[in-house]
Amino acid sequence: MKLTLCVPLIWMLFSSAGALKCVQEYHWSTLQILKDxxxxxxxxxxxxxxxxxxxxxxxxxxxxxRRTCVPSSLCNQGDQLFSFSYDDTGRSVFLHCCSTDGCNDKSIPRLAADEPKPNGLQCDTCSLSDLSCNKKKQCVGNEDRCIAVNLNEYDETHPLHGCASANLCEADTELKLKLLFGRSINIDDMEFSAPKCCETSLCNSAPADKLSVISLLLGLVALSVC
Known part of the structure; x- marks a missing residue:
């Protein structure tokens, strides 16, 4: 009986001892907390x-x-820069990974606050206060994709349409979106649908808009036949 109880305890101790240790904090850039x-x-x-x-x-x-622990899937491309913008809000994120205990206590380059230039792509967008997604947004910088994704938070679903960098549309997008918008990638306080990304202007139009256009075209065809 004692052996049965000791085996799980020994396994837990070895598992804890072998786990990677990282600085875990979230703060304004002007602060340097650096917890153990x-x-x-x-x-x-x-x-x-x-x-x-x-x-x-x-x-x-x-x-x-933010300093945190992340899975290997987020670190398989070296340093990365993600960008996402919708309505009149934009967010850029620079991600640097390392793999030894406490290695994320180093400073990393500060993102430039210079206003990026328009790149010619235009996308449909919406905000959390206006869910119609019938606004247009000019994409800037490395945001060379239109994106449409739904955010589910506290049993409420919100569409997020706007501009995104191409690497945000690749593998493990939900983890990247949690990194962008969530309080933690390990807490299921936010869920994202599979994003739809495309490369031409206004290609992320809301389905309702597309349906209305199709209905209009069918109506015109019916009138021409009659």
Whole structure:
């Protein structure tokens, strides 16, 4: 009986001892808290330092730093820059990964606050207060895709349509979106639908808009036949 109880305990101790430890905090860039590294989940095998640049949320840029544990799927392409913008809000994220205990206590380059230039792509967009998604947005910088994705939070679904960088539409998009918008990638407080990305202007139009256009065309055909 004692042996039966001891085996799980020994396994837990060895598992905890072998887990990667990373600094885990979220703060304004002007602060340098740097807590002691904490053990990661068994699925997280990299430490990450993430810098955020938010624009036009309260009329000024907000610069944040997150240090956390992440799975290997987010770190298979080296340093990465993700961008997503909708309505009049934009967010850029720079992700740096490393794989030794406490290695994410280093500083990383601050994202430039310079206003990026329009790149010629235009996408449909909507905001959390206007769900019609019938506005148009000019994409800028590396946002070379139109994107349509639904956010489910606290049993409410919100469409997020706008402009995105191409790497946001690749593998593990939900984890990247959680990294962009969520309070933690390990907490299921946000769920995202599979995003639909496309490369031509206004290709992310809301389904309702497309349906109305099709109905109009069918009506015209019916009138011409009659």
């Amino acid at each position: 590294p904490e053990p990661c989940n068994s699925t997280d095998v990299h430490c990450a330092t993430v810098s955020y640049l938010d624009s036009k949320i309260i009329g000024e840029e907000l610069y944040l730093i």
